[in-house]
Amino acid sequence: MINNNIVYLNQHPYISDDVHIEMNEDPFPHIIINNLFKENIYEMISSRFMEMIGRTKSYKDLPGAVHDYAAYIYGLKREDCNYGYDFFVDDIWKNFNMATFGVLLNKYIAMSAHWHEAPAKPGFIHNDYNICSVIDDGAKDYTLTGNCYYSDDTATMTPQAQKIARSIAMLYYLNNESDHPSDGGTSIYGNYKFHSKIKDIPPKNNSIFVFAVQPNSYHGFTGANFNRSAIVQWFHSSPAYMVSKYKKLMKEKYIQYGSGFERWQPKETIWDIRNDPEYKKYFKNQNLTLEQLLNS
Numbered sequence: 001m002i003n004n005n006i007v008y009l010n011q012h013p014y015i016s017d018d019v020h021i022e023m024n025e026d027p028f029p030h031i032i033i034n035n036l037f038k039e040n041i042y043e044m045i046s047s048r049f050m051e052m053i054g055r056t057k058s059y060k061d062l063p064g065a066v067h068d069y070a071a072y073i074y075g076l077k078r079e080d081c082n083y084g085y086d087f088f089v090d091d092i093w094k095n096f097n098m099a100t101f102g103v104l105l106n107k108y109i110a111m112s113a114h115w116h117e118a119p120a121k122p123g124f125i126h127n128d129y130n131i132c133s134v135i136d137d138g139a140k141d142y143t144l145t146g147n148c149y150y151s152d153d154t155a156t157m158t159p160q161a162q163k164i165a166r167s168i169a170m171l172y173y174l175n176n177e178s179d180h181p182s183d184g185g186t187s188i189y190g191n192y193k194f195h196s197k198i199k200d201i202p203p204k205n206n207s208i209f210v211f212a213v214q215p216n217s218y219h220g221f222t223g224a225n226f227n228r229s230a231i232v233q234w235f236h237s238s239p240a241y242m243v244s245k246y247k248k249l250m251k252e253k254y255i256q257y258g259s260g261f262e263r264w265q266p267k268e269t270i271w272d273i274r275n276d277p278e279y280k281k282y283f284k285n286q287n288l289t290l291e292q293l294l295n296s
Helices: 041-054 085-089 090-100 241-246 247-255 289-295
Strands: 020-024 028-035 072-075 108-116 133-134 162-173 186-189 197-201 209-211 217-219 230-238
Touching: 020 241, 041 085, 041 108, 041 230, 085 090, 085 108, 085 209, 085 230, 090 162, 090 209, 162 241, 230 241, 241 247
Parallel strands: none
Antiparallel strands: 020 028, 028 209, 072 108, 108 230, 133 162, 162 209, 162 230, 186 197, 186 217
């Protein structure tokens, strides 16, 4: 159940006076917030975007790429989180999302600038329901991912890393030229097939699309006939918590696709969820593997 917490969000000084929220429960919980920032904040964020994109190259050409996604992706560092970008790591934004979607979040945040050069073909369908890796840097407020190989859900590739699970995702749209509702945004699907498309979320400037990451949160880049820009962010939770919260949906996905989580490295053995420090918190008196939990 989505809760409307826009009054709480309005406490942040960057939020515009005419902010508006749309709430949707199907096919998975998601919201759209229009007119998110005041004009001067939007301009400040927009003006820095392409400078960050200029620091990277197409994702498919980067070391460790796990698919042929052609977007230019720059992972923000702590020193980038200023001049408007500090909003996305602020406690008000984090607490707003926890209360809106009823999800417990930890301190780990993934945030990146995404730019698609036109013409850009539609992206692959995925649900973001992944186990990821991060190194704890000891910070008390937040830790950005990117200090180790993030796209690792195995036990062996990054053994020193802590495992986290994506739990809330967001796309903030900026610097976009098209007003066409089915061009450049994010498509929502019923499954992994393109013919299952349900609707498109348009890339309206100064709007943000936020959704609860679940085993059925199927979505993908719509494709664009203009140079499309977005800030992409994930909040995270413990993998054990996510299994506990979405076990029924995970079972359905496991039966259909052979995996409860969406895999980064499907040919490698998945990290053992019993190694999660919070495992006993959610599965008392149990010592079951993920496969056993989903079969129980």
